[in-house]
Amino acid sequence: MASKYGSRPAGTDGSDFWHRESVAWQYKFSSLNKSRLKTDLTVHILIGLLMIVRILPGITSFLGVGPVQRLRQWNLPPPRPWEYAWIISLVGVILGWRSMPKNESALLKQYMIGSVVFGVIPVLYGLIDQSDDLYAYLNEKKFTGQILGYPAVVVWFMFLTVATQIHGFGLYFAAQLIKSWRPRERKTK
Template identity: 30%
Template sequence: MTSRPGARATGSSGTRSDGNDFKPKEKVGPSHYQMSASFRSEIKTLTIVQLLIWVLVATQVAVTHLNLVSPDLVAAPYQWEYPYLLSLIPSLVGALALPRNNISYLVISMISSGLFSVAPLIFGAMEMFPVAQQLYRHGKAYRFIFGFSAVSVMYLVMVVAVQVHAWHLYYCKKLLDAWFDSTQEKKKK
């Protein structure tokens, strides 16, 4: 490939330029594309963490119901854990939305995440509160998971799950805004 005839860009010392003076021209498209890529990455990471939390809860439920270990070793699941098992649905729908920028799947994922993920966690916090209060006041626990108080372990899981789901909803909303901005730009053209 040949270059055009004429003077070449020179640096301050009269030598040829190394290209640093042309950096502003190397910008990559609108910023919402870059934001979309970073939000996708965050959502993928949070989806993996959500799946790990789901596997923990599903394992406790399965181990208890299949009688794989002694009930003294792993306590029976609380009632909120059963509807929380449906939290896999919003994660999978959200993952389906990412490859093709499917706005409707992302909206369905956000709504169902509130219904199947956050609502059971709120119910679980209320369900376990009397047991946690009894443990705090009297130091007595009646249910255990590998020697630890079941209510303490499950509250720890819930605290992590609430944070993960909240960040997931936040990044989904930001990604939705970025996708909406890009569709608006396409309509203007």
């Protein structure tokens, strides 16, 4: 880049940048982890929509409304209790999304609590609930239901694996954001 005042002074090779201003670490980490958390929340919403479609026949038959006959043609097994509980974790996603524009730590902490209570705990319950069916499928090739032609236990375990990763990454990124949003502590003399 050409300089208005001529060439660079002799004896400097451009490596004297250490004294110049730079972006503070908390702003770099905040920007990076915000984009990561947004990606995580987007994937969470997408699999949440898939789960809503999956439990829709159970919801409509419980409420007694809607085109129940059309939904029954999908021939899906009845929803498990942990699936209903996991759907509530989408409320936490909204809190996490709303916390990012203004760096609101309180909303992000509520997202983390909701993610643990309505996300991680139902996923763990689902893993425990499905473990006997998975054992029977792996050893005897016996399964009770099918989802889209595949054994339901395999589809559930694939979902539970993805949900575990989504909740783990979401909690990690949220913890990093809270750490970077915390005000700097001043040294006292």
